[in-house]
Amino acid sequence: MKRIIGYFVLALALFLTSENVLAQTPQWRDMHKVKRGETIYSIARDYNITVDDLVRANPEMATPDYVLKKGEFVCIPFPSGIPADTTTTAKPSPKPTTKPEQPGNVQSAASNVDMRNREIRVGVMLPLHKVNGDGQRMLEYYRGVLMACDSLRQNGISVDIHAWNVAENTDIRTCLKGDAENLDLIIGPLYSKMMKPLSDFARKHQIKVLIPFSINTPELDTNPYLYQVYQTPGEFCEESAELFMKRYGEEHVVIIDCNDSTSRKGMFTGKIRKRLDAVNSDYKITNLKSSDQRFFESFTETGRNIVVLNTEKQHEFRAAISKINSMLLDHPNLDITLFGYTEWMLYAKKNLDSFYKFDVHVPTAFYYDEASPRTKRIEQKYRWNFHADMMNTLPHFAITGFDHAYYFIKGLSMYGSHFKGQAGMVGYPAIQTPLVFEQLGDGGHQNRQLMIVHYTKDRRIEIIRY
Numbered sequence: 001m002k003r004i005i006g007y008f009v010l011a012l013a014l015f016l017t018s019e020n021v022l023a024q025t026p027q028w029r030d031m032h033k034v035k036r037g038e039t040i041y042s043i044a045r046d047y048n049i050t051v052d053d054l055v056r057a058n059p060e061m062a063t064p065d066y067v068l069k070k071g072e073f074v075c076i077p078f079p080s081g082i083p084a085d086t087t088t089t090a091k092p093s094p095k096p097t098t099k100p101e102q103p104g105n106v107q108s109a110a111s112n113v114d115m116r117n118r119e120i121r122v123g124v125m126l127p128l129h130k131v132n133g134d135g136q137r138m139l140e141y142y143r144g145v146l147m148a149c150d151s152l153r154q155n156g157i158s159v160d161i162h163a164w165n166v167a168e169n170t171d172i173r174t175c176l177k178g179d180a181e182n183l184d185l186i187i188g189p190l191y192s193k194m195m196k197p198l199s200d201f202a203r204k205h206q207i208k209v210l211i212p213f214s215i216n217t218p219e220l221d222t223n224p225y226l227y228q229v230y231q232t233p234g235e236f237c238e239e240s241a242e243l244f245m246k247r248y249g250e251e252h253v254v255i256i257d258c259n260d261s262t263s264r265k266g267m268f269t270g271k272i273r274k275r276l277d278a279v280n281s282d283y284k285i286t287n288l289k290s291s292d293q294r295f296f297e298s299f300t301e302t303g304r305n306i307v308v309l310n311t312e313k314q315h316e317f318r319a320a321i322s323k324i325n326s327m328l329l330d331h332p333n334l335d336i337t338l339f340g341y342t343e344w345m346l347y348a349k350k351n352l353d354s355f356y357k358f359d360v361h362v363p364t365a366f367y368y369d370e371a372s373p374r375t376k377r378i379e380q381k382y383r384w385n386f387h388a389d390m391m392n393t394l395p396h397f398a399i400t401g402f403d404h405a406y407y408f409i410k411g412l413s414m415y416g417s418h419f420k421g422q423a424g425m426v427g428y429p430a431i432q433t434p435l436v437f438e439q440l441g442d443g444g445h446q447n448r449q450l451m452i453v454h455y456t457k458d459r460r461i462e463i464i465r466y
Contacts, residue, residue, distance in 0.1 A: 366394075
């Protein structure tokens, strides 16, 4: 663990240097030939200059896909000459432990709502270990947070970031002692049982808490300092059902029972059935085991058929596609659109032809676009910094961490404690996870961004935002 976090500090020290840079005309004092194993940070250190001095002298270093290569020459400028007493330097990210790290003697965040002219103080309280999947996923998420700090630094926003290894058996109250009260933002926790003490602490010290994943958070109803990114499955189901009715409530709906006793999607089909019944809208229910004739009788030949399965599983999806394809041999003019589930994106690549053919619509709170130039750049930058690929998961946790941190830290730098995360406040187009917060009465804030990933029949992928 020490080796891993030590690598974070070494490879990402330039992320965490928060110096107030003054513009100046470059004057080179030397040329340096890069040796194996050297980094931007180590070269700057060896010449007793700041990372920003070095990057200003070599502008290509500021590009997202820049890689320092052995044998190339870099310009070494004279030191910027900024007096030490005018420069605030953030401490390196501390090694995650179950004890709180000390952010230092800084002014209380609650007493300084204007953060535009100072560094943003961020605490990450997540399981940062390699013991199990939770820790491994959150380590990748944390790396994304650090990458966001790097990008923000290049845009003149300084960040003082601290991390705690808040494993499942950690008493989070031990992390809230000392100077944690001086943070502007806390990212975490991952476990519901930690929410109450963290919520009380955040309210007392007026610290915003970004809850990165869906956990049970009753405190969200009453604490205005809480921001939850993902809705609970029940809330997301409710939102998806409402969206379904707005788009397809007047069309011919066919619900296919796939005989999956372990499915959790009966909640969704149950909700749309109740809503369709309430407006006297016609719909049909059929079964994968039905005869071909009975199956066909559930469809209409005079309009579009909106087909909904009562499972998210790939095996049943393929069985349904096979049944529909067989029906189309005898009835080729049927117009069919499938309304799916976020889980379908896990196997979209393997079933892409079917997704396009059947005009698949997937409701989701995130979308990973592997063909996007921005996605490719951040994956390349991650590979450069950590000598590894991101885990093959949806969502990609490093990109999730990047989106969350960039959006929230930039918002705090623009609006201070008045930042509420509403639509249009930041102007950051998310790479994977859009954020649009709405306040729940006088309580906390819930991300309401919902979109549909539409696989069109002309073989395009369209993102429809709501």
